[in-house]
Amino acid sequence: QKCALDGLMSSLTKSVASAVLEKVTLSCIDATAKGSLVDCPAGYKPTGCSCGNACGSWDIRNDQTCHCQCANQDWTAARCCKIALK
Amino acid sequence: QKCALDGLMSSLTKSVASAVLEKVTLSCIDATAKGSLVDCPAGYKPTGCSCGNACGSWDIRNDQTCHCQCANQDWTAARCCKIALK
Amino acid sequence: QKCALDGLMSSLTKSVASAVLEKVTLSCIDATAKGSLVDCPAGYKPTGCSCGNACGSWDIRNDQTCHCQCANQDWTAARCCKIALK
Numbered sequence: 001q002k003c004a005l006d007g008l009m010s011s012l013t014k015s016v017a018s019a020v021l022e023k024v025t026l027s028c029i030d031a032t033a034k035g036s037l038v039d040c041p042a043g044y045k046p047t048g049c050s051c052g053n054a055c056g057s058w059d060i061r062n063d064q065t066c067h068c069q070c071a072n073q074d075w076t077a078a079r080c081c082k083i084a085l086k
Numbered sequence: 087q088k089c090a091l092d093g094l095m096s097s098l099t100k101s102v103a104s105a106v107l108e109k110v111t112l113s114c115i116d117a118t119a120k121g122s123l124v125d126c127p128a129g130y131k132p133t134g135c136s137c138g139n140a141c142g143s144w145d146i147r148n149d150q151t152c153h154c155q156c157a158n159q160d161w162t163a164a165r166c167c168k169i170a171l172k
Numbered sequence: 173q174k175c176a177l178d179g180l181m182s183s184l185t186k187s188v189a190s191a192v193l194e195k196v197t198l199s200c201i202d203a204t205a206k207g208s209l210v211d212c213p214a215g216y217k218p219t220g221c222s223c224g225n226a227c228g229s230w231d232i233r234n235d236q237t238c239h240c241q242c243a244n245q246d247w248t249a250a251r252c253c254k255i256a257l258k
Contacts, residue, residue: 016102016188017109018171023189026112026169026198028131030146045200047251048134048165048220054156056142056228060202060251070226079133079146079220083169083198083255085190102188103195104257112198112255114217116232134220134251140242142228165219165232169255 027084031066036073039065040080050077113170117152122159125151126166136163199256203238208245211237212252222249 028047031038040046049058051068052075058068066078114133117124126132135144137154138161144154152164200219203210212218221230223240224247230240238250 013105014109014171017106019185020106020189020192021110021169021171023186024169024193026131026167028133028146028149045198045253047167047200047253049222050135050144051142054141054143054228055226056140056223056230057226058142058222059249060200063200077145081131081133081167081198081219081253083193083196085186085193099191100195100257103192106192107196107255107257110255112217112253114219114232114235133253136221136230137228140227140229142226144228163231167217167219167253 023086024083025086026081028079028081030077031080032075032077034075036068036070036076037061037065038076038078040078044080044082046078047081048079050079052076109172110169111172112167114165114167116163117166118161118163120161122154122156122162123147123151124162124164126164130166130168132164133167134165136165138162195258196255197258198253200251200253202249203252204247204249206247208240208242208248209233209237210248210250212250216252216254218250219253220251222251224248 046060046066049066055070061067068076132146132152135152141156147153154162218232218238221238227242233239240248
């Protein structure tokens, strides 16, 4: 019976997972600010950053803030994502 | 009993969450096109964009399209992600 | 009764989904290396890449590795994310 029970639990979990999957999604927004720093709103995480003046060198501070590294940075943008209910 | 029940529900939810977590994953693909625009396929969201000619200035339109902002943009690529069953 | 049951299942799933949502999150870290290639750790996926020398042209190899395309690439960084328990 042990295997049968395992099998049952696994398929039950799979169906719960698919049902949950129907209800949740990756939810993303964009944040932009002048200068070289921009925060994602609370609950969101940066997944990538964009910088003015064609700059492709950036880093993420405290898991929350996009920082564009080029001199005289005119603007910085963050792509911010989280898991949310559809 | 109220606290006991709360405790039970919370641990039940945690085990359902971990079981579901075993079955779901962050699933990502790449989309590339000539020029300055590329869409993620339906169901996916852009999490970041890459541009030809070393351009690091991009934005995301309609939560679906990577747009590279530099002049004479030769190609644009999107990193596209969603939550999916493993 | 069929509709009533459907309705019940749907709201049950929604509450399971919200309960699970409380327990899971998008978890991200950063990986950096000298040169033009850097891997995300196992279990994580790259969602975007950053490159030294202001380079904005990158691609992702094998769903795991950020590759910066500019010549004489000094460093490459990857934003690496996964779904995890809070």
